[in-house]
Amino acid sequence: MLQTVKPKNARSKRALEAREPKLVENEKTTLFLRGTSASGVVQDALGDLHSLKKPQAIKFQKKNAVHPFEDASALEFFSRKNDASLMVFASHSKKRPHNLTFVRFFEYQILDMVELGLDGETFRKMQDFKNSKAGVGLKPMITFSGAIFENNPTYSQMKLMFLDFFHGNTVPEVDVEALQYTISISAADPTDEEPNPKIHLRCYMLKTVRSGHKLPRVELEEMGPRMDFKIGRIQEASPDMMKEAMKKPKGQEMRTKKNISVDPMGDKIGKVHVDRQDLGKLQTRKMKGLKKRGRDESEGERDNDVEMDDDDVEMGDNVPEISPKRARV
Amino acid sequence: MSTEMEVDEPQRLPVTVTKPIPLTYDLGHLTAFDSNPLPPLTPSTLEQTLHSTARDATQLLINQILTTVALKSTQDGVYATLPEPITNLPREKPVPKAKELTSWEKFAKKKGIAAKAKDGKMVYDEATGEWVPKWGYKGSNKGGEDDWAVEVDERKQEDVNANPRSLSRAERVERVRKNEKQQRKNEKNATAASSSGSGGYKNRRR
Structure with missing residues (x-):
């Protein structure tokens, strides 16, 4: 446990305030680290996932003697130290080769964990694809294909975890130009030979081709990494903690705008409130005969109002004062 | 979209995809959920199948973004206004509490x-x-x-x-x-x- 320190200067105070719970949260930081033994394959995979998650990502270089499913207190410590709430832990053993453990944290405590065994033979790293890569820090498009993500509770949980992991920041608008790449996660249907099918993760660069229609034709080019995962051990979130984590702050719902409504046909209707019209100031027809003469000579100082006189003809002399706002200069 | 490639011959490329089960979208997360079962995956056709399903889903997602969302063109480019995300994801930290009164x-x-x-x-x-x-x-x-x-x-x-x-x-x-x-x-x-x-x-x- 870290001590709760009182900030001694403004800089450290700001740094501590940035870590405090917020109503609208910042993007989650992801921490990438490896165990004492990690194969080249799993290290490459870790590096590629790191480059997909940049800049909201921290990668550790040193080995860590941690077994997440046995004692995760070290990971909780790292999470607190780095203010990271997502973590990928790479390890390799005879029993669990090329292992990536995806961990989520809530309030620096482990929310849930899932172990994914990477297929070392089909894995291709980003560098194996000789093409241009997506810009750093861009929001990806994500597609989930396969009925299993709807039907199987484990796979639908994996879907939510991958979505949480890859979706990046929640933004109100996005540059269409910046929709550069798509992360496709798919799984086949379970069969008798393979009750737990592999999850295929592919990343493609987007190329849009003029189609002759209004919409562009989308073509994809694989940019890597190419990963096939076998689901291993899973530590599910405790219901209390998940409930706490899923709480929505009050007062964050979209405010219904006053006087704007949508009718059953889907037409937007606006109600406009207008003040009572002042008929005394109504512009009536101008006639030369009704024009007042000699008034501006006697009241020479109000020269701005010279042209105004004919507006208020009907009111005669009991017009108290002509406001300068109405003057036409 | 990264590049707008010029195609010389004015052939009409298909931009629509029909799926037995229509896709669901969460445009706040720029995500499409395709719940159609994948065609059988054999090692020889695996990459081809994954590529084509990903392309179809991405095409539909792009179509959805470009047609249903308000597009705003500014000097910096065209911006799509994204709706609020539908899928709830867990928070990183608890909702801040109101300060205790003195x-x-x-x-x-x-x-x-x-x-x-x-x-x-x-x-x-x-x-x-x-x-x-x-x-x-x-x-x-x-x-x-x-x-x-x-x-x-x-x-x-x-x-x-x-x-x-x-x-x-x-x-x-x-x-x-x-x-x-x-x-x-x-x-x-x-x-x-x-x-x-x-x-x-x-x-x-x-």
Whole structure:
């Protein structure tokens, strides 16, 4: 446990305030680290996932003697130290080769964990694809294909975890130009030979081709990494903690705008409130005969109002004062 | 979209995809969910199948973004206004709680006393006709501390040997101490309330 320190200067105070719970949260930081033994394959995979998650990502270089499913207190410590709430832990053993453990944290405590065994033979790293890569820090498009993500509770949980992991920041608008790449996660249907099918993760660069229609034709080019995962051990979130984590702050719902409504046909209707019209100031027809003469000579100082006189003809002399706002200069 | 490639021959490429089960979208996360079962995956056709399903889903997602979302073109480019995400994802940290009220604030609320408006640090000194700070260097709360002659107040002078010159200052320092004590007490109460009130998963884990 870290001590709760009182900030001694403004800089450290700001740094501590940035870590405090917020109503609208910042993007989650992801921490990438490896165990004492990690194969080249799993290290490459870790590096590629790191480059997909940049800049909201921290990668550790040193080995860590941690077994997440046995004692995760070290990971909780790292999470607190780095203010990271997502973590990928790479390890390799005879029993669990090329292992990536995806961990989520809530309030620096482990929310849930899932172990994914990477297929070392089909894995291709980003560098194996000789093409241009997506810009750093861009929001990806994500597609989930396969009925299993709807039907199987484990796979639908994996879907939510991958979505949480890859979706990046929640933004109100996005540059269409910046929709550069798509992360496709798919799984086949379970069969008798393979009750737990592999999850295929592919990343493609987007190329849009003029189609002759209004919409562009989308073509994809694989940019890597190419990963096939076998689901291993899973530590599910405790219901209390998940409930706490899923709480929505009050007062964050979209405010219904006053006087704007949508009718059953889907037409937007606006109600406009207008003040009572002042008929005394109504512009009536101008006639030369009704024009007042000699008034501006006697009241020479109000020269701005010279042209105004004919507006208020009907009111005669009991017009108290002509406001300068109405003057036409 | 990264590049707009020019195609010389004006052939019409298909931009629509028909799927047995229509896709669902979460445009706030730029995500499409395709719940159609994948065609059987054999090692030889695996990449081809994955590529084509990903292309179809991405095409539909792009179509969805470009048709249903308000597009705003500015000097920097075309921006798509994304709706609120539909899929709820867990938060990183709990929802911040409202700050605990201090004892004075509780009392003021009960009695209906409105907070005083902050009117700045400077105050007008009628005697000299100058603006002086309320506290701090040359502050107006130090009036009478530097006077060359001090009247001995019988009621304040409890100890006969106490220096009557320093009494005014001692009184002020005592007020500061009292205030700091109250602040500490309020902080203590606030932390006690926040740790006991949260309940839930934390207490059960310990």
